[in-house]
Amino acid sequence: MNVMNFVYGFIVLVCVFIFQTTLTGLNRKVTARLQKRYGARWYQQFLDIFKALRKDSTSHGWVFDFGVIMALGGIMATVIFIPVAGFQAFPGLDNVFVISYLLAVGMLGMAMSAAGSGNPWASIGVARALTNMLAYDVPLMIVIFTMIFAFDSSSLSEISAMQQGMGILGWNAIRMPLGGIVAIIALLGMLGKKPFDSFIAPAEIASGPMVEYGGKHLGFMFILHEFMTFIEVSIILALFFGGGATIWEYLLKYAILYTFTNIISGVMPRFKIDQAVKYFFKLPLAMAIIQGLVVIFTGLGVTLWF
Amino acid sequence: MVLDKKDDRNVWEKIGDYFSANSIWMKWYCTGCGAIEMPPTMTSRFDMERLGMGPMATPRQADVLLITGYLSTKTLRRVIYSYEQMNSPRFIVAFGSCTINGGIYYDSYATIGRLDKYLPVDLYISGCMPRPETIMNGFSGLIEMIKKGEAKGWKHYQENYEWYKKNQLDSLGKIIIEDEFHE
Numbered sequence: 001m002n003v004m005n006f007v008y009g010f011i012v013l014v015c016v017f018i019f020q021t022t023l024t025g026l027n028r029k030v031t032a033r034l035q036k037r038y039g040a041r042w043y044q045q046f047l048d049i050f051k052a053l054r055k056d057s058t059s060h061g062w063v064f065d066f067g068v069i070m071a072l073g074g075i076m077a078t079v080i081f082i083p084v085a086g087f088q089a090f091p092g093l094d095n096v097f098v099i100s101y102l103l104a105v106g107m108l109g110m111a112m113s114a115a116g117s118g119n120p121w122a123s124i125g126v127a128r129a130l131t132n133m134l135a136y137d138v139p140l141m142i143v144i145f146t147m148i149f150a151f152d153s154s155s156l157s158e159i160s161a162m163q164q165g166m167g168i169l170g171w172n173a174i175r176m177p178l179g180g181i182v183a184i185i186a187l188l189g190m191l192g193k194k195p196f197d198s199f200i201a202p203a204e205i206a207s208g209p210m211v212e213y214g215g216k217h218l219g220f221m222f223i224l225h226e227f228m229t230f231i232e233v234s235i236i237l238a239l240f241f242g243g244g245a246t247i248w249e250y251l252l253k254y255a256i257l258y259t260f261t262n263i264i265s266g267v268m269p270r271f272k273i274d275q276a277v278k279y280f281f282k283l284p285l286a287m288a289i290i291q292g293l294v295v296i297f298t299g300l301g302v303t304l305w306f
Numbered sequence: 307m308v309l310d311k312k313d314d315r316n317v318w319e320k321i322g323d324y325f326s327a328n329s330i331w332m333k334w335y336c337t338g339c340g341a342i343e344m345p346p347t348m349t350s351r352f353d354m355e356r357l358g359m360g361p362m363a364t365p366r367q368a369d370v371l372l373i374t375g376y377l378s379t380k381t382l383r384r385v386i387y388s389y390e391q392m393n394s395p396r397f398i399v400a401f402g403s404c405t406i407n408g409g410i411y412y413d414s415y416a417t418i419g420r421l422d423k424y425l426p427v428d429l430y431i432s433g434c435m436p437r438p439e440t441i442m443n444g445f446s447g448l449i450e451m452i453k454k455g456e457a458k459g460w461k462h463y464q465e466n467y468e469w470y471k472k473n474q475l476d477s478l479g480k481i482i483i484e485d486e487f488h489e
Contacts, residue, residue, distance in 0.1 A: 028355075036350040044329070044358055051325035051369075056393045058366065207363040214366030215393040 057215030067113020074105030117212035125208020136189030160243030338375015426459030
């Protein structure tokens with residue numbers, strides 16, 4: 001590890017920000033087309049972020065300010081460890097456990113900051129976000145642990161490299177179809193897309209954790225959200241859809257996967273938080289357990305089907 | 307009170323105003339009768355997201371406070387609270403005849419007449435009610451005003467705070483709250 005790793009890390013951060021923000025802007029247009037609207041300009045998301053950074057902002061105390069920085073720092077640190085088409089800024093550190101623990105720093109920073117604002121809507125939003133996390137994490141983690149057990153590796157880049165070279169049939173989402181379905185549903189929950197967006201419900205709890213953010217704080221939260229989206233989609237992409245052999249393949253697959261979740265989100269209503277938990281603990285959990293039993297006891301999925 | 311339109315911005319403020327003009331987040335204060343005109347403006351027929359406008363959930367996140375229709379003296383207090391929670395640069399768009407001179411409620415004891423005695427209004431959209439075409443036209447005007455640096459009601463409010471405060475207190479009167487938070 002030398003100074004070049006940090007330079008690469010910085011370049012990764014800048015590229016990820018530009019790519020994901022552009023993609024979010026394009027997806028706003030996709031959502032608009034679903035609703036038969038013309039939609040915002042493709043660079044609208046950049047305008048929104050820079051506008052927010054330009055404004056004054058109100059502080060609600062030390063915890064509120066520090067939580068934002070902690071969340072953004074934690075999430076940016078996590079982005080650096082994500083392997084993109086085999087490229088890593090810090091080689092050998094792309095372990096699933098490293099990423100999920102680093103991600104927790106950002107998540108807790110966000111929860112701390114939101115709760116520090118003292119607004120009851122923010123506390124309700126944080127409580128719902130953590131409940132939602134508990135709901136989608138259990139089925140997803142069962143599938144991921146099954147995969148780690150079966151392939152004897154917990155490195156994202158190794159697992160995605162194992163799926164390459166066999167075309168679409170090599171993807172874990174095809175080898176382990178139930179697990180793939182669970183992963184897509186959990187991805188909707190991770191990204192806070194409908195029907196699992198009860199923790200940011202704008203008309204119900206006034207955008208939940210974001211309720212007291214304005215100006216520069218809100219700008220940081222928007223940047224954080226772009227990075228967080230990249231991490232979550234990348235994990236699912238690497239584990240279930242084979243990552244990408246080249247950078248272009250990776251970015252194309254990424255864009256398709258993200259747009260797919262957005263299209264589903266565009267036509268869905270919203271679950272209440274208790275409905276979301278009950279939903280995840282019924283069908284996805286059952287599918288994850290069945291998938292785990294099949295992989296562990298029959299070996300189907302580790303070996304190819306055909 | 308007349309707002310001056312002199313352009314005294316530096317280059318960073320000009321760049322910032324470009325972003326502000328193209329990304330207008332609104333807090334709708336719709337206790338009057340105008341709220342029904344907003345859904346058609348937002349949805350597929352008129353689609354205000356084209357211009358980068360959109361509704362936000364709280365005053366902290368918003369740039370524009372949109373006040374539709376008449377304000378009773380009771381809701382005026384809440385509007386002032388909401389406006390003072392917003393972060394500058396912040397703008398007020400007053401909507402409908404009632405905010406200009408009281409409209410058909412001009413002689414009511416329960417509503418206020420002119421809104422700009424209490425808060426610095428940047429733009430009026432007149433009509434009873436303004437149709438979505440008028441709203442879109444009005445907001446195009448606001449975008450131009452922000453780009454040229456003419457929408458500086460928020461600076462005006464800071465500079466003439468005593469005048470506004472006096473009008474607000476005259477209209478609202480003082481209230482005495484006796485609970486554990488106000489001693």
